[in-house]
Amino acid sequence: MELLxxxxxKDGVLxxxxxxxxxxxxxxxxxxxxxxxxxxxLKSRFKDKKITKILTIEASGIxxxxxAAQHFNVPVLFAKKAKSKNLDGDLYTSEVHSFTYKKDYTxxxxxxFLNSDDSILIxxxxxxxxxxxxxxxxxxxxxxxxxxxxGIVIEKGFQEGGNTIRNLGYQLESLAILDDISDRTIKFK
Amino acid sequence: MELLxxxxxKDGVLxxxxxxxxxxxxxxxxxxxxxxxxxxxLKSRFKDKKITKILTIEASGIxxxxxAAQHFNVPVLFAKKAKSKNLDGDLYTSEVHSFTYKKDYTxxxxxxFLNSDDSILIxxxxxxxxxxxxxxxxxxxxxxxxxxxxGIVIEKGFQEGGNTIRNLGYQLESLAILDDISDRTIKFK
Numbered sequence: 038m039e040l041l042x043x044x045x046x047k048d049g050v051l052x053x054x055x056x057x058x059x060x061x062x063x064x065x066x067x068x069x070x071x072x073x074x075x076x077x078x079l080k081s082r083f084k085d086k087k088i089t090k091i092l093t094i095e096a097s098g099i100x101x102x103x104x105a106a107q108h109f110n111v112p113v114l115f116a117k118k119a120k121s122k123n124l125d126g127d128l129y130t131s132e133v134h135s136f137t138y139k140k141d142y143t144x145x146x147x148x149x150f151l152n153s154d155d156s157i158l159i160x161x162x163x164x165x166x167x168x169x170x171x172x173x174x175x176x177x178x179x180x181x182x183x184x185x186x187x188g189i190v191i192e193k194g195f196q197e198g199g200n201t202i203r204n205l206g207y208q209l210e211s212l213a214i215l216d217d218i219s220d221r222t223i224k225f226k
Numbered sequence: 227m228e229l230l231x232x233x234x235x236k237d238g239v240l241x242x243x244x245x246x247x248x249x250x251x252x253x254x255x256x257x258x259x260x261x262x263x264x265x266x267x268l269k270s271r272f273k274d275k276k277i278t279k280i281l282t283i284e285a286s287g288i289x290x291x292x293x294a295a296q297h298f299n300v301p302v303l304f305a306k307k308a309k310s311k312n313l314d315g316d317l318y319t320s321e322v323h324s325f326t327y328k329k330d331y332t333x334x335x336x337x338x339f340l341n342s343d344d345s346i347l348i349x350x351x352x353x354x355x356x357x358x359x360x361x362x363x364x365x366x367x368x369x370x371x372x373x374x375x376x377g378i379v380i381e382k383g384f385q386e387g388g389n390t391i392r393n394l395g396y397q398l399e400s401l402a403i404l405d406d407i408s409d410r411t412i413k414f415k
Contacts, residue, residue: 060336061338061339062301065303065304065306065335065336065339066301066302066303066336066339067288067292067295067301067302067303067304068301069292069295069296069300069301069302072292073296095284095285095288096284096285096288096304096306099256099284099285099288099289099292100288100289100292100302100304103256103258103261103288103289103292103293104292104293104296106256106258107258107262107293111258112251112255112256112257112258113255113256113258113289114254114255114256115254115256115285115289117254117285146254147249147254147255149250150250150254150255
């Protein structure tokens with residue numbers, strides 16, 4: 038997606054440890070106009086798929102999923118990190134290891150909101166090692182819903198997550214795939 | 227806001243401890259069509275105010291703020307809970323005590339994205355004791371931006387947060403104000 042790549046080149050900042058910061062438009066401050074273009078693009082990538090719900094994960098996925106949902110006319114469901122006192126006991130859960138934060142956490146989704154009648158699109162901002170995404174797929178599989186596709190805004194193409202997910206047979210669409218950034222320049226695959 | 231109140235009456239669930247669960251449409255599963263009506267209503271409540279940015283807090287505020295932002299044509303900025311490794315050191319911070327989770331946490335906003343040129347609308351899903359909101363106001367004051375208004379979806383009118391904030395002189399607009407729910411029935415003020 039050219040508009041997104043141009044924005045990453047303009048406002049993305051590379052940091053030590055292969056980190057690309059896009060906090061000026063994607064995951065701290067949010068450019069809602071850009072998110073709307075991302076939503077349109079995701080709709081075009083999955084236009085032939087039956088989607089009944091969008092599944093994402095807090096916090097950065099929520100804005101992208103919510104704006105995109107307007108193009109699919111479906112509700113959003115976001116997985117929570119760690120068990121919340123205000124959630125019912127009847128939860129799908131999955132354990133996720135975060136390399137970014139060097140810790141494990143539990144994601145939870147209420148069983149009430151996902152079942153075998155659903156055909157979902159999973160959306161998230163970043164795909165790197167793929168652990169969060171595998172947690173969401175695990176939750177989806179527990180619910181016996183269909184995973185119709187996976188939409189990612191930025192995939193780190195030099196990490197294994199993308200291959201792992203594609204090898205499982207899912208239609209994974211990443212709107213920008215970063216090539217090796219270890220030389221501190223932003224390039225796309 | 228009548229549509230919201232009807233939805234709370236239809237799908238809200240009262241739990242022990244004066245908790246109103248609205249996780250089927252507002253803070254776990256998200257009814258994006260309803261959020262769009264909420265966004266329109268917030269625009270109408272603040273139509274004469276200059277708004278340059280919407281400030282909210284993760285996670286439940288993000289969807290509401292993002293959909294509402296489309297009616298204001300401004301970016302969203304969401305405060306993060308606890309310090310993230312991927313955020314710059316240059317942060318506004320404020321300490322917040324959560325009664326719901328019985329713990330303290332730190333909210334952070336990058337200084338890059340809020341300054342004295344901004345005139346912001348603060349948006350959140352719930353207002354009860356008001357601690358999270360006071361944290362957001364604290365962050366806003368540190369940045370010397372103008373707080374043009376505060377929009378809340380559901381205010382617990384039997385807790386002190388609403389009075390506290392109004393007594394500080396802010397235009398606080400709550401789209402549904404719950405009356406005492408200790409008898410386990412939902413009523414509005």
